[in-house]
Structure formats: structure tokens, C-alpha cells
Amino acid sequence: MLVVGGGPVGMLLAAELRISRVRAVVLERLPERTPHSKAFGLHARSLESLDRRGLVERFRDGARSWNNGHFAGLDEWVDFSALDSKHAYALLSEQTRTERLLEERAVELGTEIRRGHEVTAVRQDADGVEAEVTGPDGAYTLRARYAVGCDGARSLVRREAGIAFPGTGGRVTARLGDVILPDRENAPMGMERTERGLLFCVPLDDTYHRVSTFDFQAEREAGAELTLEELTGSLREIWGSDLGAHSPRWLSVFTDSACQADRYREGRILVAGDAAHTHFPVGGQGVNLGLQDAFNLGWKLAATVHGWAPEGLLDSYDRERQGPARTVLANTRAQIALMNPDPYVTPLRDLFTDLMRREQVNLHLAQMLSGVTVRYEIEGPEHRMLGDFARDLELVTEEGPRTLPAYLKRGTGVLLDLAGRPEITQTYEKWSAGVSWAGRVRHVQATCAGEPQLAGLLVRPDGYVAWAVDRDQPEAVVRDSLGTALATWFGTV
């Protein structure tokens, strides 16, 4: 397996492949991890997923968390503490730290990471994928069965695969600098909307501030590097003062372009993370969205490589992950519209701010930004949990008290038998007798006082519910639907 790009998504995907015993090579063009963080935070669904791999404490260790977030820089906060989640907060984890922790995880599991290796071309045939790579010792060709482009917004892999990347935007220019401000005490804090644009200003540490201007008017030469002069000029224009910004350690410029790959798979080539979708970084959603791509794709790709993937499993990656990206692109476009400095937008902002004081509206936004409303369309007997992320069920098992996430650490599926129904055991045993490695689904007999009606639950390795039945379901329905679910998600060979 080739993973092109060793950003957060590539590193997590490689780790997810390794946990499923697939050899993955990460090709990353940067010789060293960048010291500059684009993203700052991890949202609830990312934390819940990391928890299912036993990783969340590494991320929480020494990191601060926020109960609040913003939507379009409006005056009312989005309250993450209202989420129905064990992780009802946003974790402050700079992207460099997130990348380091994910890289450490990938390396621990035995991933080969080649830094300073740039992929310059990718082609595929019926049996595999071939990448042209330029490394420190020169050019070479690497062949693998599949390749995943985790190579960011300008993805070469996506282009080489002929995957289109349609979208909108490019009208708002954001200029960003991690700079020193002489008067830290009186520096603006957070997001400020002026008649000319927006200013974003937050302290990063005891020395640096992150300062950004969002310019809704100026045309700019595409691809030109941002200079301190251009940033301070933009600050003066939008904020009326350049805040004395100096000594930048990082300058970056980006736009509001919001694009999405028209398909996430072309034959043996797939795309994930920013290579599959980009948008304006409002609401801190990009890394989180990409990490969920990796959790969704890793086990499906591993199953395909091991030869037990049922028909359509790999294609379900595209089907399931397009929707969440569309939602994120839509909400970032909505935020851009609300951030427009045009005075005609002000009453709309006021109205929206007022709406956000309503509990339900605020909760809706918190759920949307933190990704916890994502659920997949999965066939099976109707059940409130079907397709949703499995909760942190408190179980009592033969081994003692356990929570459901404990069974997902190794990246396998889990079948919970909560009512001692013989047809669940019999169906599982029949299925496992016919497959090469039944360990891909762990069968656990348990009780769950918190879910007295629930009789059985089949959870995929990414934590989503593939099958659920309550105690009132007749035996034949349980037997047939469980057999179908096992075959659909975990194969028959």
C-alpha cells in the first residue's frame, strides 16, 4: 500500500492499515515535519474515534480543552459542552502536535515512513499502482496494490487519477501571519468584523500571535508568496492599524475556495483528507473531516488487500464520506456569507446571533461542527442505532466490566450479544466457520444495564453500527439480518 503524503490524514491512514496487518509505505516530500500549525483543534467525533483505538489520552495529555467555539465569528458562542458525548469539548492540539502523535502511532505499529520522498507521477494498471518517486538518493519507481492520495489540496495523486475537483469560491483572500505584537496587552482578541473585512487575532504562546485578515474585495495574484509588508498593509486596510506586527515565523495566504473530488476512488487510487475536499478553515473542521476519512477507509482497504472484502465494501468509502464533506463545505460557505463586511449582512448576523441563543439551534451547530451528527445509510432492520456511531456502552462481560470502545482497540469489528440469544451465537459461528479468519469480528457476550432493550449490536472497526436489534425482534429476523450484516460488512471468504 502506498500512502502519498504524511500529513495528519496520511499518518492516521497508515496506522489504520498497519493495525489491520497491511504493510503501508508513507511517502512524504518534506524532509522534516513542518513546525507551523495550520489547525488548532480536535472535535468530539475525532476524539471519540481516537478513544476507540486507545489513543485519546495521548492527545489529552497536557492539552487544554475549550467548551466553546465560534460560528462565523458571531457574538454568541457555540457550546460544545451540551453535546451528548464523553468528549463534549474541543481539544486544543496544534496540528504539528497532532501530526507528531499520529506519526508516532504509525511508527510504533511498524509503518515505513520515507521523508524527503516526493511522488512525481502515479499510474495504474489492472494489478496495481506505480509511483515515480524522487528521494534523497535519486529517482525510483515503487509499485503497490493500491495508492491513497493524502497529499493535500493540490493533490498530484488526484490529478494523476483524473479525479475532478469542482467547487466554488476564490473570492475571499485570507492573509495569515504568526507574528510578534509589541503591545500584547491591548491586542484584539478573537474575530472582529469591520466595514472592510475581518480580523482574526489570538495569542499562540508567550511570544507569538496568530493574526489573519479576511479580505472580501482585493484581487490577488494567484500563487504569489505572502510578505510581511503585504500582511501589514492588509491589517491597516481592514483593521486600521498594523498592530506593529513584526518578526513573522510563518506567513501563509489562502482563499475561500471550497472544492470536493467528484469521486474518492478511481480504480486502485483513492483520495482522502484535503486531497478529497478543501474549504475555508472556519470552525476548525478540515483535519477532523480528514481523520474520519482515514478511519472509514483504513479497514475497508485492508479487507480488500487481504482478499476478504465483500463486493462494494471499498466503494462504500466514497458513498459514505462524500456526504459529511458536503455538509462541511456547505457550512463553511454559510459562514463566509455571514462574515461578509457588507452592512446589508449585519441584520442577518444579528438575527443569527439571536437564534443561537436558542438551545436547539446552538446544539445543532455544536453537533455539526464537531461532526457528531454523521451517520451512514446502512441497510438492516430499522433501529435507532443503525448507521450511527456506537455509544460508549458500559458492559459487564465474562472478563469483568468493560466499555464498548475497549473492544475496538485492535481495529476489528465487534458483535455484542446482550441478551444471550442463541441465534446470535449460532449465526456468528456459522459465519465464522466459513471464513478464513474469523478474528475480523470479535464475538462478545455481555449485559448492558444502560440499554435494557438492546439484544445485539454489530459494530464496524470504525465504530459505526452495522446492525442492531432489540429484544422484541423475532428469532428469524435476528438470524437472517445478522447473517446478512456479517456478510455485507465482513465478507464470506
Ligand SMILES: Cc1cc2nc3c(=O)[nH]c(=O)nc-3n(C[C@H](O)[C@H](O)[C@H](O)COP(=O)(O)OP(=O)(O)OC[C@H]3O[C@@H](n4cnc5c(N)ncnc54)[C@H](O)[C@@H]3O)c2cc1C
Ligand atoms: C490557516 C488554516 C487553519 C486551519 N485550522 C484548522 C483547524 O483549526 N481545525 C481543522 O480541523 N482544520 C484546520 N485547517 C485545515 C487543516 O489544516 C487541513 O484540513 C489538514 O492539514 C488536512 O490534512 P491532510 O493530511 O489531508 O493534508 P495536508 O496537511 O496538506 O498534508 C499533505 C501532505 O502531503 C505532502 N505532499 C504533498 N504532495 C506530495 C507529493 N507529491 N509527494 C509526497 N508528499 C506530498 C505534503 O508535504 C503534506 O505533508 C486549517 C487550515 C488552514 C490553512
